[in-house]
Amino acid sequence: xxxxxxxxxxxxxxxxxxxxxxxxxxxxxxxxxxxxxxxxxxxxxxxxxxxxxxxxxxxxxxxxxxxxxxxxxxxxxxxxxxxxxxxxxxxxxxxxxxxxxxxxxxxxxxxxxxxxxxxxxxxxxxxxxxxxxxxxxxxxxxxxxxxxxxxxxxxxxxxxxxxxxxxxxxxxxxxxxxxxxxxxxxxxxxxxxxxxxxxxxxxxxxxxxxxxxxxxxxxxxxxxxxxxxxxxxxxxxxxxxxxxxxxxxxxxxxxxxxxxxxxxxxxxxxxxxxxxxxxxxxxxxxxxxxxxxxxxxxxxxxxx
Amino acid sequence: xxxxxxxxxxxxxxxxxxxxxxxxxxxxxxxxxxxxxxxxxxxxxxxxxxxxxxxxxxxxxxxxxxxxxxxxxxxxxxxxxxxxxxxxxxxxxxxxxxxxxxxxxxxxxxxxxxxxxxxxxxxxxxxxxxxxxxxxxxxxxxxxxxxxxxxxxxxxxxxxxxxxxxxxxxxxxxxxxxxxxxxxxxxxxxxxxxxxxxxxxxxxxxxxxxxxxxxxxxxxxxxxxxxxxxxxxxxxxxxxxxxxxxxxxxxxxxxxxxxxxxxxxxxxxxxxxxxxxxxxxxxxxxxxxxxxxxxxxxxxxxxxxxxxxxxxxxxxxxxxxxxxxxxxxxxxxxxxxxxxxxxxxxxxxxxxxxxxxxxxxxxxxxxxxxxxxxxxxxxxxxxxxxxxxxxxxxxxxxxxxxxxxxxxxxxxxxxxxxxxxxxxxxxxxxxxxxxxxxxxxxxx
Numbered sequence: 001x002x003x004x005x006x007x008x009x010x011x012x013x014x015x016x017x018x019x020x021x022x023x024x025x026x027x028x029x030x031x032x033x034x035x036x037x038x039x040x041x042x043x044x045x046x047x048x049x050x051x052x053x054x055x056x057x058x059x060x061x062x063x064x065x066x067x068x069x070x071x072x073x074x075x076x077x078x079x080x081x082x083x084x085x086x087x088x089x090x091x092x093x094x095x096x097x098x099x100x101x102x103x104x105x106x107x108x109x110x111x112x113x114x115x116x117x118x119x120x121x122x123x124x125x126x127x128x129x130x131x132x133x134x135x136x137x138x139x140x141x142x143x144x145x146x147x148x149x150x151x152x153x154x155x156x157x158x159x160x161x162x163x164x165x166x167x168x169x170x171x172x173x174x175x176x177x178x179x180x181x182x183x184x185x186x187x188x189x190x191x192x193x194x195x196x197x198x199x200x201x202x203x204x205x206x207x208x209x210x211x212x213x214x215x216x217x218x219x220x221x222x223x224x225x226x227x228x229x230x231x232x233x234x235x236x237x238x239x240x241x242x243x244x245x246x247x248x249x250x251x252x253x254x255x256x257x258x259x260x261x262x263x264x265x266x267x268x269x270x271x272x273x274x275x276x277x278x279x280x281x282x283x284x285x286x287x288x289x290x291x292x293x294x295x296x297x298x299x300x301x302x303x304x
Numbered sequence: 305x306x307x308x309x310x311x312x313x314x315x316x317x318x319x320x321x322x323x324x325x326x327x328x329x330x331x332x333x334x335x336x337x338x339x340x341x342x343x344x345x346x347x348x349x350x351x352x353x354x355x356x357x358x359x360x361x362x363x364x365x366x367x368x369x370x371x372x373x374x375x376x377x378x379x380x381x382x383x384x385x386x387x388x389x390x391x392x393x394x395x396x397x398x399x400x401x402x403x404x405x406x407x408x409x410x411x412x413x414x415x416x417x418x419x420x421x422x423x424x425x426x427x428x429x430x431x432x433x434x435x436x437x438x439x440x441x442x443x444x445x446x447x448x449x450x451x452x453x454x455x456x457x458x459x460x461x462x463x464x465x466x467x468x469x470x471x472x473x474x475x476x477x478x479x480x481x482x483x484x485x486x487x488x489x490x491x492x493x494x495x496x497x498x499x500x501x502x503x504x505x506x507x508x509x510x511x512x513x514x515x516x517x518x519x520x521x522x523x524x525x526x527x528x529x530x531x532x533x534x535x536x537x538x539x540x541x542x543x544x545x546x547x548x549x550x551x552x553x554x555x556x557x558x559x560x561x562x563x564x565x566x567x568x569x570x571x572x573x574x575x576x577x578x579x580x581x582x583x584x585x586x587x588x589x590x591x592x593x594x595x596x597x598x599x600x601x602x603x604x605x606x607x608x609x610x611x612x613x614x615x616x617x618x619x620x621x622x623x624x625x626x627x628x629x630x631x632x633x634x635x636x637x638x639x640x641x642x643x644x645x646x647x648x649x650x651x652x653x654x655x656x657x658x659x660x661x662x663x664x665x666x667x668x669x670x671x672x673x674x675x676x677x678x679x680x681x682x683x684x685x686x687x688x689x690x691x692x693x694x695x696x697x698x699x700x701x702x703x704x705x706x707x708x709x710x711x712x713x714x715x716x717x718x719x720x721x722x723x724x725x726x727x728x729x730x731x732x733x734x735x736x737x738x739x740x741x742x743x744x745x746x747x748x
Contacts, residue, residue, distance in 0.1 A: 029357075032358050033358075036340060183363070187358045
């Protein structure tokens with residue numbers, strides 16, 4: 001693939017509608033991972049757009065996205081490869097006399113799982129290894145060869161090397177400390193919840209019909225929830241967008257307490273968090289906070 | 305950053321600086337940083353910072369250190385010179401004070417054999433205390449025993465007395481938070497350390513007892529974040545030693561298909577170990593109250609997600625706090641209510657022996673092979689021997705005892721009870737949030 005400059009890359013991101021800002025370092029870091037051909041490890045709380053990065057890269061580079069969702073107990077037979085035993089047995093039955101061992105361990109008997117598929121693709125692909133922190137550390141060690149050299153060694157067959165080096169994105173919510181070995185092989189990006197400015201821009205792109213003033217109020221209100229309350233689960237960007245859409249659908253021109261009460265569950269998804277909200281803030285206070293001078297780091301240049 | 309060799313030098317120096325703050329960097333990371341800079345260019349400081357952060361930092365906790373180090377290392381030369389001058393001045397003052405202590409701490413004109421660390425304590429003492437020590441040395445130098453003047457063979461005795469006194473002051477200053485860290489002689493390093501002291505991350509490394517009230521809300525927020533992160537870990541399966549369970553037929557057959565169905569290799573079910581039940585026993589003596597309060601905050605965060613944590617407090621007697629914590633009662637309220645039950649000594653002295661005996665007798669159900677007993681205490685207790693033998697008994701009943709000790713590990717040898725308790729538990733030093741998080745991360 002032809003080399004891109006950082007400016008071209010930033011422009012391409014913008015065209016897909018993915019909003020970045022200088023402070024979040026998303027553009028530079030992602031660019032670096034792609035150009036240095038290193039996996040990108042993205043950490044941060046849930047719902048801040050980590051997975052989205054892989055989707056956007058797939059769009060920008062026109063490469064298919066292969067997704068490996070990690071879970072506890074995921075092993076190499078489900079992520080890398082497995083032998084097709086049924087087919088091997090059939091072959092044994094059919095050619096009992098003349099069979100050589102090598103015949104059974106040919107690539108036609110290999111079931112490629114997502115990571116191997118990505119290596120065998122003629123075209124460059126984007127691999128998303130989502131929530132790597134959910135796997136066991138043994139699995140992490142299995143990935144070292146893949147992440148470091150973009151190859152997989154199959155004992156019976158030899159080494160499969162990437163035809164086109166894939167773009168690899170790993171995400172982690174930080175449930176478990178990842179090993180130094182894994183971290184060393186990756187370029188690192190930490191994504192935090194967006195600033196009010198950035199979230200306003202996201203809302204404006206995704207829900208363009210919503211007036212800017214309302215977009216700002218929504219972003220600011222969500223910002224206050226994230227900042228002031230010790231919630232079990234912070235509202236994600238997707239939830240902010242849902243809230244903004246709800247505002248639009250209901251034809252609201254302003255946030256009012258009754259509406260906040262009615263739609264709160266679009267933002268807070270557990271009873272405990274709803275209780276925290278009413279105990280420590282409440283709809284009236286939330287709206288009052290929107291009128292008060294803005295907190296640090298939330299300067300905003302959009303009109304009111 | 306002009307030529308390539310300049311770039312090399314700056315990068316290596318910067319990496320070295322980051323290493324002093326605990327970032328683990330290998331040559332490959334420095335190489336990545338270099339390639340990244342070649343790609344992105346050096347004109348834009350923000351981009352240079354982003355490249356270096358992407359390649360040299362590997363953990364979100366390290367980002368604040370990185371930022372401060374970047375700011376300080378790439379600061380204008382005049383700032384760096386000022387920091388260097390400041391650090392040099394501090395170092396000179398420190399050296400002068402140490403030299404002065406060498407002159408002052410003498411017995412019959414001979415310098416006392418006192419370690420540097422203790423000399424630094426002497427230098428920090430209030431003037432009247434220094435005066436008192438000097439007077440003591442003067443009097444001893446001219447002292448008489450049985451009508452005969454003291455000779456130099458008494459020096460070791462005098463040294464012991466001085467060391468003992470300085471040790472007392474170290475503890476006292478430490479408790480008051482007045483003990484000054486030695487600080488770095490390097491201007492940039494000391495600037496970063498200074499900046500970090502003023503930031504949240506430093507709270508992780510600060511003795512909990514010394515966190516001023518104005519920082520409390522910030523700390524509590526940090527604690528909640530940490531405990532929520534850990535809670536998801538606790539709720540995961542707890543895997544002990546990988547002992548084998550029965551034969552797993554499904555996996556065995558699948559494995560042996562490759563041998564034409566002949567059972568060559570067996571596959572075993574991994575034995576499912578039940579999740580442990582945590583029992584927390586907190587010390588409520590005066591010196592421990594602050595630590596206990598923080599740890600309870602932490603546990604509160606954990607228990608909201610991973611239930612089943614039993615919480616007890618003890619001073620003279622043991623009191624069960626589990627329900628109070630679950631009801632979301634504040635610490636002050638809890639202390640107030642539980643005080644009469646725990647005896648008048650609450651917030652005063654500690655008797656671990658009585659408390660352990662009560663725990664065994666009154667709450668036998670919490671001590672089982674599924675339980676992991678966490679004890680938060682400085683191990684300063686009356687009746688140490690009795691307590692140690694009870695601890696041994698408890699050890700036989702539970703899966704494991706983890707002792708979170710708020711006394712720094714290097715001082716453990718000075719506390720005899722710690723030596724008595726150590727054989728029956730895994731003891732960890734735990735006086736900062738950083739310690740607490742690391743222990744729980746490692747053990748849960």
